[in-house]
Structures are given as structure tokens and as C-alpha cells.
Amino acid sequence: MPGPPLLALSGLSAHHGAVEVLRGLSLELRAGEAVALLGRNGAGKSTLAQALFNLGPRLGGTVRVMGQDVTGWPTHRIARLGLALVPQGRGLFPNLTVAENLRLATLRGARGAWTLERVLALFPRLAERRATSSSALSGGERQMLAIGRALLTQPRLLVLDEPSEGLAPLMAEEIILHHVGRLRAEGLTVLLAEQNLPLALRLCPRAVVLAGRGIVFDGPSGALLADRPFVQEHLGL
Numbered sequence: 001m002p003g004p005p006l007l008a009l010s011g012l013s014a015h016h017g018a019v020e021v022l023r024g025l026s027l028e029l030r031a032g033e034a035v036a037l038l039g040r041n042g043a044g045k046s047t048l049a050q051a052l053f054n055l056g057p058r059l060g061g062t063v064r065v066m067g068q069d070v071t072g073w074p075t076h077r078i079a080r081l082g083l084a085l086v087p088q089g090r091g092l093f094p095n096l097t098v099a100e101n102l103r104l105a106t107l108r109g110a111r112g113a114w115t116l117e118r119v120l121a122l123f124p125r126l127a128e129r130r131a132t133s134s135s136a137l138s139g140g141e142r143q144m145l146a147i148g149r150a151l152l153t154q155p156r157l158l159v160l161d162e163p164s165e166g167l168a169p170l171m172a173e174e175i176i177l178h179h180v181g182r183l184r185a186e187g188l189t190v191l192l193a194e195q196n197l198p199l200a201l202r203l204c205p206r207a208v209v210l211a212g213r214g215i216v217f218d219g220p221s222g223a224l225l226a227d228r229p230f231v232q233e234h235l236g237l
Contacts, residue, residue, distance in 0.1 A: 004067030006031045006157055006189055007052070007083075012061035014047050021047045023213040025061070029191060031156065034184045036200035036221065037193040039210035040236060045193040046088055048210070049161045053078050053085055082156030086163060090146040094135035098126050101134050101145055105152035112154035119148040122179060140171035147179065157189045164196045172196065176203055197237055201225060209234055 005028040012025040021044040029035055037045050050056045052063060053075045062071045065081045079085075092101055102116055120127035123144040129137065134145060143163055150158060160180070164172035176192070176199055184190050184203065194200040201207060201221040209217035209224070211234045217224060224231065231237050 008064040010062045013059035014051050015057055025214050031189055032187050034190040034204040036204035036207045043210040046161050049159050049193050084150035084153045084155035084158050086146045086150050086160045088161040090142045092134045097131055099130040102149055105149045114151045119151055123148055139166050143175055159191045161193045
């Protein structure tokens, strides 16, 4: 018998101020999956990503990690179960160097497959710029740094919130298809909240579409791409 899902959301509701963004949403991710979380601006992608970590307001519902109910847990305790968020906007410390930003992820004493040396091997540009302030990096380099910092927490599930935002198309492809693609090939579970539909679906075999405060599609990426009227209606593409 298969074990519990790596992540299970049940009846999740959330809001921004007085505006309800998600209502009664349920979703499961199995270990090793790569899932694209899609939707128009304001559909709730970032709200859902943050809710996994108990960031931002939530009205109700439960969040389970490997069968354990973590609803209401402090964010750092959820992260220690193997969830890592690469937030929209990267969330770096601009006055710290590349090396200092990365070392911060190891302060809690996590030990595992991801070491500083392995992260720098995955992202050679960061190795070249390890003494550079993160504020002096390009957009692509900052995104690499944000992903590298998340990997040093030894995640089971990597949640990426709009990683292509502000990047040139070729850089977005390099980061998502090459670097994140390598992580996926190694078995890391990935939840990719993304506006770039073609890019997201090239990486992820499964797609989840948010609209109207809930999930309106959850299935194979190929089936989503084949339904052009649905894509036009809910994603505007």
C-alpha cells in the first residue's frame, strides 16, 4: 500500500484583507511529482504557496505533510519537515554576499545531500560571484541564489513562486528547464507556481489550474494544452 501523500491540503480557504482568494481547496502531491500551479493574476497561486508555510491569513482547512497535520504550525517547524519556498521576488538579503546568503540556510544545522559545494557546482555563476553582494547580481543570478539557498535546507518539496518573473526568456528557460529540471530528474518534488504556461508545462507532467477561488483543472499537462478553449477561458492564452 502506498504511504500518505507528501503534501495534502483539505478544505483550504484564504483571503487578502476582505477579499476571499481560495475557498474549500483540496490538493495532494506525491513524492517525486512535478506539478505546475497555474492561473491568472489574482487567482491565488502565491496565496496557496504561502499557505503551505502558514504565511499570510488563512480562514480554514488543514495542511498535512507526510500524513502529519501541520495546520497552524510556525513556519520554521513546517520547513524542518522538508518544505522549502523560493518566494516571488526572491527574498534575499541585499546587503549580504552570495556566500553569506547561502550560509544563512545552514545555520540551523541541517545536514544532508545538499552542501554549499554542491550548490555552487549546480550554479557555477554563483561560485564566480560568491563574494559579490546579492544586490549587485542580475535577475537570473538572484533567482539561482534563491533556489540554492532553498536547497541547503534539504527539502523534500521545493515550492517556486513565479521564478520566471522579471527574467529574459532565455534565462527563464535556463533556470527552470535546465537547473530545476535537473532537480526534478533527481527525484525532488516540485510545485511550480508560474505565469509562463508553455515553460511550466514543459517541466511538469501534471497541471493544476486555479480560478474562481478553487481548482478548475487537475490532470496531465498534455490534456490541458489540448483544450484550447479552456486555456483561453481560464488562462487567457
